[in-house]
Amino acid sequence: MNLKKGDKKLIGAWAFYDWANSVYSLVIGTAIFPIYYNSITGGNEASVSFLGRDFNNATLYSYALSFSFFMVVVLSPILSSIADSMGNKKRFMQFFCLLGSGAVSALFFFKGVDTLWVGIVFMVLASIGFWGSLVFYNAYLTEVAHPEDHDQVSAKGFIMGYLGSVILLVLSLVLQMKPELFGIVDATLPARISFLMVGVWWFVFAQYTFKYLPTNTFGRKPSKDFIFKGFQELATVWKELKTQRELKLFLTAFFLLSVGVQTIILIASLFGDKELDLGTEKLIVTILLIQLVAILGAYLFSKLSFKIGNIKTLKITIFGWGLITVGAYMLEKENPHISYQFYALGGLLGLVLGAIQSLSRSTYSKLIPETTKDNTTYFSFYDVTEKVAIVLGTFITGFIITLTGSMKASVFILALFFFAAFVVLSFLKKTKYVS
Numbered sequence: 001m002n003l004k005k006g007d008k009k010l011i012g013a014w015a016f017y018d019w020a021n022s023v024y025s026l027v028i029g030t031a032i033f034p035i036y037y038n039s040i041t042g043g044n045e046a047s048v049s050f051l052g053r054d055f056n057n058a059t060l061y062s063y064a065l066s067f068s069f070f071m072v073v074v075l076s077p078i079l080s081s082i083a084d085s086m087g088n089k090k091r092f093m094q095f096f097c098l099l100g101s102g103a104v105s106a107l108f109f110f111k112g113v114d115t116l117w118v119g120i121v122f123m124v125l126a127s128i129g130f131w132g133s134l135v136f137y138n139a140y141l142t143e144v145a146h147p148e149d150h151d152q153v154s155a156k157g158f159i160m161g162y163l164g165s166v167i168l169l170v171l172s173l174v175l176q177m178k179p180e181l182f183g184i185v186d187a188t189l190p191a192r193i194s195f196l197m198v199g200v201w202w203f204v205f206a207q208y209t210f211k212y213l214p215t216n217t218f219g220r221k222p223s224k225d226f227i228f229k230g231f232q233e234l235a236t237v238w239k240e241l242k243t244q245r246e247l248k249l250f251l252t253a254f255f256l257l258s259v260g261v262q263t264i265i266l267i268a269s270l271f272g273d274k275e276l277d278l279g280t281e282k283l284i285v286t287i288l289l290i291q292l293v294a295i296l297g298a299y300l301f302s303k304l305s306f307k308i309g310n311i312k313t314l315k316i317t318i319f320g321w322g323l324i325t326v327g328a329y330m331l332e333k334e335n336p337h338i339s340y341q342f343y344a345l346g347g348l349l350g351l352v353l354g355a356i357q358s359l360s361r362s363t364y365s366k367l368i369p370e371t372t373k374d375n376t377t378y379f380s381f382y383d384v385t386e387k388v389a390i391v392l393g394t395f396i397t398g399f400i401i402t403l404t405g406s407m408k409a410s411v412f413i414l415a416l417f418f419f420a421a422f423v424v425l426s427f428l429k430k431t432k433y434v435s
Helices: 008-028 032-040 057-086 089-109 113-139 147-177 189-212 226-242 245-274 280-308 310-330 338-367 375-404 408-425
Strands: 047-050 053-056
Touching (some): 008 147, 057 245, 057 375, 147 189, 226 375, 245 310, 245 375, 280 310, 280 338
Antiparallel strands (some): 047 053
């Protein structure tokens, strides 16, 4: 079924992929898996052996994530430029969806330190699948919605994602807290069932998106030299980027803020577990709070951007993230009110989380030249920028933990990246759609 650009059904189908895949970023990337990993590998300050070397368990976790993002950085520009030249980005999106959902499901077999390789290998593959599929998913934004609607449509996707992921997280939470209701006696089984549910949820619901997304919007025909043409497309866009001041500035600011945002998302539960000694229940409640408030944040800031413009709205969210990093650094586990302080910080994080993710994507889509047919290749630069930032952020975290044995110093350093992003964004000038 070929739906026209701007069709509500097409926009809904596109946004529904957020419903499908966001369960991965919440349950695997943020909530259940990091806590499960820390517990199953021996808890705080534990040492584990992997590939013949001993690592601090948190350091190994950070390095494994860094490697997965490095692989996406290497693969996505090549694959996306080929997809643009052949007009088949939906096939690539489907492949990464299958890779990610299958790898997440395989985490069911991660039962203890003796199967650590299962946890690390399939965590890496799941990460590659998730982030790889987003390269192509994000690129569809310019094909399903008109530029003036990008802010609201992008926000709709994130709102759908937050709603879907909260539902599955609540189910996982019930499994974790009341395993006896299901006759479960194996302490590892509730978490492992959650991983399996994520894989099934992601794959099944994604099929609705794939049913309606267009296959070849610009009518391109595959050719025998598609790999060479793919690299040509990439080189062409790279040259175009050099002449587009606002796009270069935005990508620079986006890189800096992504170092902070994505790293915080990935280490938040580990930080609460290792640094503040908060229990699993309190951590999951905080994560639920973040997701629910993020729905409100994505909606409110999309409306605010309509009134005061994308640039000012993004600067407000970046300032909020800076406050979060400083606040997290100041938390002390000995404080009798630490739980409430962590909840308050989580509420603020949720408010700016949905906003900054949604606005970053929509602002970039507005800065892409309207005449281009290389949407996927342009968005590969956006996604590669984000992944390089995550590689840097997770590596810094792992390195600082190795040096100091604490995550607090690494969190404080992230504040510097938010400050730099705020400064760079201040030089961005208004354009036709971005003000």
